[in-house]
Amino acid sequence: MIEENKENINPESKTTNRRNLLKYGFLTAGLTVAGIGLKKVFSEGNDPGETVKVLTPDGKVYETCSTQLKEYRPGPVTNAEARKGIPNKKFVMVIDLAKCDGCKKCTEACQAMHYTEPDREWIKVFKMHEAEATAPFYFPKPCFHCDNPPCTKVCPVNATFKREDGIVLIDNERCIGCRMCMAACPYSTRFFNWSAPDEKQTAQLGNAAYSPEQSVPRKIGTVEKCDFCPDMIRQGKMPACVSGCPMNVIYFGDQNEDAVTNASGVTVKLSQLLEDNAGYRHLEELGTEPRVYYLPPKNRKYPTPNVNAPGGRENKKPTELNMGDMHM
Amino acid sequence: MENLNSISDEKIIQDLLPQKFNRSGRIWTGVLIAICLVGVYAYYRQLRYGLVVTSMRDYVSWGIYISNFVFFVAISLVGSLITAVFRLSRVEWSTPLTRIAEIIAVAAIIFASIIIIVDMGSPERFYNLFIHGRVQSPIIWDVIVITTYFFISILLLYFPLLPDIKILLRYKETNDNRFKYLAKFYSFLGSFWKGTPEQFKLSERAINILCITIIPVAFTIHTVTSWLFATTYRPGWDSTNFGAYFISGAFLVGGGGVLVAMYVFRKAYHLEKYITEEHFEKMGKMVVLLALLYLYFNINEYLVPAFKMKKSEEAHLTGLFTGEFAPLFWFAILVGMILPIIILLFKRGRKPLPVFVAGIMVVIGAWFKRYLIVTPTLLHPFLPMTNVPDSYRHYFPSWEEWAIALGSLAGALLVITILSRIFPIIPIHETLTEQHETAD
Numbered sequence: 166m167i168e169e170n171k172e173n174i175n176p177e178s179k180t181t182n183r184r185n186l187l188k189y190g191f192l193t194a195g196l197t198v199a200g201i202g203l204k205k206v207f208s209e210g211n212d213p214g215e216t217v218k219v220l221t222p223d224g225k226v227y228e229t230c231s232t233q234l235k236e237y238r239p240g241p242v243t244n245a246e247a248r249k250g251i252p253n254k255k256f257v258m259v260i261d262l263a264k265c266d267g268c269k270k271c272t273e274a275c276q277a278m279h280y281t282e283p284d285r286e287w288i289k290v291f292k293m294h295e296a297e298a299t300a301p302f303y304f305p306k307p308c309f310h311c312d313n314p315p316c317t318k319v320c321p322v323n324a325t326f327k328r329e330d331g332i333v334l335i336d337n338e339r340c341i342g343c344r345m346c347m348a349a350c351p352y353s354t355r356f357f358n359w360s361a362p363d364e365k366q367t368a369q370l371g372n373a374a375y376s377p378e379q380s381v382p383r384k385i386g387t388v389e390k391c392d393f394c395p396d397m398i399r400q401g402k403m404p405a406c407v408s409g410c411p412m413n414v415i416y417f418g419d420q421n422e423d424a425v426t427n428a429s430g431v432t433v434k435l436s437q438l439l440e441d442n443a444g445y446r447h448l449e450e451l452g453t454e455p456r457v458y459y460l461p462p463k464n465r466k467y468p469t470p471n472v473n474a475p476g477g478r479e480n481k482k483p484t485e486l487n488m489g490d491m492h493m
Numbered sequence: 494m495e496n497l498n499s500i501s502d503e504k505i506i507q508d509l510l511p512q513k514f515n516r517s518g519r520i521w522t523g524v525l526i527a528i529c530l531v532g533v534y535a536y537y538r539q540l541r542y543g544l545v546v547t548s549m550r551d552y553v554s555w556g557i558y559i560s561n562f563v564f565f566v567a568i569s570l571v572g573s574l575i576t577a578v579f580r581l582s583r584v585e586w587s588t589p590l591t592r593i594a595e596i597i598a599v600a601a602i603i604f605a606s607i608i609i610i611v612d613m614g615s616p617e618r619f620y621n622l623f624i625h626g627r628v629q630s631p632i633i634w635d636v637i638v639i640t641t642y643f644f645i646s647i648l649l650l651y652f653p654l655l656p657d658i659k660i661l662l663r664y665k666e667t668n669d670n671r672f673k674y675l676a677k678f679y680s681f682l683g684s685f686w687k688g689t690p691e692q693f694k695l696s697e698r699a700i701n702i703l704c705i706t707i708i709p710v711a712f713t714i715h716t717v718t719s720w721l722f723a724t725t726y727r728p729g730w731d732s733t734n735f736g737a738y739f740i741s742g743a744f745l746v747g748g749g750g751v752l753v754a755m756y757v758f759r760k761a762y763h764l765e766k767y768i769t770e771e772h773f774e775k776m777g778k779m780v781v782l783l784a785l786l787y788l789y790f791n792i793n794e795y796l797v798p799a800f801k802m803k804k805s806e807e808a809h810l811t812g813l814f815t816g817e818f819a820p821l822f823w824f825a826i827l828v829g830m831i832l833p834i835i836i837l838l839f840k841r842g843r844k845p846l847p848v849f850v851a852g853i854m855v856v857i858g859a860w861f862k863r864y865l866i867v868t869p870t871l872l873h874p875f876l877p878m879t880n881v882p883d884s885y886r887h888y889f890p891s892w893e894e895w896a897i898a899l900g901s902l903a904g905a906l907l908v909i910t911i912l913s914r915i916f917p918i919i920p921i922h923e924t925l926t927e928q929h930e931t932a933d
Binding site for chain 2: 290306341345351353356358359361385387388
């Protein structure tokens with residue numbers, strides 16, 4: 166359906182064109198939702214091999230074998246839309262270090278979402294121990310999607326860019342692979358595709374259409390990084406790391422609404438959350454204005470990390486979720 | 494050059510005409526071509542499999558390609574120093590060195606451009622720089638100034654060549670077999686040059702304008718190259734000293750390159766009458782000055798942050814002073830600066846052979862110095878290297894990187910060799926003019 170959209174789009178299109186496009190977009194979005202819904206209804210409880218009726222996202226009814234069904238992944242938005250961002254939003258993330266037990270479920274969820282190699286972590290969990298006498302803590306670090314991004318400033322071809330909704334993305338169809346953005350990022354957030362994606366990944370993705378919002382399929386010789394999952398956001402879902410966190414460490418939301426939500430669906434007032442918990446940003450003195458805030462690791466409910474052991478978590482986390490103090 | 498007074502014009506021309514390669518010249522050229530071909534094969538592998546054939550990974554994302562690039566840009570600055578600065582300040586003894594310097598500059602800037610494309614992950618998208626170029630990016634500044642510098646350098650090589658090409662073309666008629674194949678090429682380059690007073694006046698003016706413009710452009714190319722690093726936040730790069738530090742280092746390595754080249758050309762082409770001991774004496778002093786200047790900027794660059802030992806700088810600095818990179822660091826400081834200074838400070842050290850040795854030390858020290866500027870910083874990010882394969886924590890270039898880097902160095906030497914085969918390595922016309930002036 167997006168292919169059809171593309172034909173309608175002329176980069177210099179007039180407002181009317183854009184309005185038509187929006188209408189058309191909403192229409193297809195509606196059908197998409199219907200498609201997913203119907204597919205679920207029809208596919209529930211089927212024995213393998215049974216014939217089912219499905220409604221495709223472009224509104225056609227098909228009969229097909231239930232084993233042929235795959236979860237529908239909506240097509241990507243156009244490059245122009247991906248560069249502009251989601252209107253009237255300012256996405257923001259809050260990471261509560263007091264709750265993080267270093268289980269790395271966020272990393273795993275991210276890797277599954279983005280078909281990432283195991284040793285490539287768009288959200289990386291560090292074990293921090295800043296001074297002898299201070300307490301060690303776990304420190305999950307995605308891309309900070311800075312408001313004063315050092316990476317986009319140095320890009321010679323505008324392959325990495327800052328959107329109106331605050332997200333910093335990479336267009337791997339334009340990236341020339343100079344890696345200046347990797348040198349410029351003080352947080353080592355960017356990764357390079359030194360080789361072609363492996364066969365397994367290519368097979369999984371087929372020849373799926375690319376959009377900077379999905380960051381896949383990856384391309385050899387280009388840079389990639391955490392993208393805040395804008396394709397999920399467009400579907401009204403949370404980024405993979407947020408929903409994948411069993412400790413409700415990560416909150417995500419819209420700064421314009423002053424609200425952020427965690428994996429359990431608890432929505433809190435952003436400004437209050439930051440004020441009550443003395444929220445801060447990492448390496449504030451660099452002036453990069455990150456869109457990711459941290460809440461200090463005080464009153465932790467899990468054993469502190471062993472800073473002498475390499476990588477990962479040493480102790481099983483307590484299972485109960487301690488959410489009470491976060492409700493407004 | 495009083496000692497030239499007794500020599501006839503014809504003898505000077507015969508001495509300075511380009512020579513066919515002798516046996517060692519042919520071996521030299523063959524070896525260079527072989528090294529280049531290995532480099533081309535390594536690049537073919539890189540194009541086929543991607544940058545994964547290098548040892549660069551997500552932390553060390555710039556390796557010897559980039560340090561080699563900085564080295565080439567640095568050495569190319571010598572063209573502006575010897576040709577422009579000396580010409581404008583009427584340093585006449587430099588005349589026999591101008592073409593050597595300009596040839597080095599052209600060869601180096603060509604390979605700087607090539608090696609930066611080699612470093613690109615998606616070189617097939619090079620055109621994006623022109624259709625999507627963003628003027629805010631230091632890379633675009635570099636593309637603009639390097640292109641400008643390239644064309645000015647070519648012109649500064651070309652214009653003073655015109656009267657010499659006229660002399661070369663005279664030998665076309667004599668069917669001198671040295672010029673059998675080159676005559677057409679010479680005609681193409683310079684048959685319009687009749688040597689009329691108007692043409693000389695025009696050429697003189699053009700050269701003066703180029704000499705004046707190349708100085709700011711030369712400063713800009715290396716300052717902008719330093720800014721590729723200094724515009725980032727990283728320890729070891731985040732320095733306001735970087736522009737001046739790079740420029741002074743560039744003039745030093747360029748000066749060292751000329752010391753080596755003048756010794757080699759003097760030997761190979763028997764130019765003892767033209768490149769005299771006095772030239773070694775004077776260039777030697779020049780290089781001492783440049784080395785002291787570079788040492789000064791090095792002290793600024795390392796001592797000031799070392800005094801404070803900020804947390805973010807500490808790992809980087811101790812890595813250089815006493816850690817993983819210490820042997821290379823002290824090698825670059827000692828061999829690249831201090832030993833050449835000691836050698837060249839003494840009159841006996843400014844004889845051709847010790848000058849040649851000092852020149853080699855400067856150039857080799859400078860190459861490793863560039864490596865030390867680029868890579869150690871990348872191994873000391875703000876956030877610790879966590880959950881990465883062990884290979885990410887260290888960097889030693891793969892054979893493909895070595896082959897490409899050495900291939901590019903061999904390529905630059907090949908360009909210098911070929912240009913010295915085609916054109917008089919010492920400007921004939923200017924030598925004659927100066928000889929006539931001193932004779933009067």
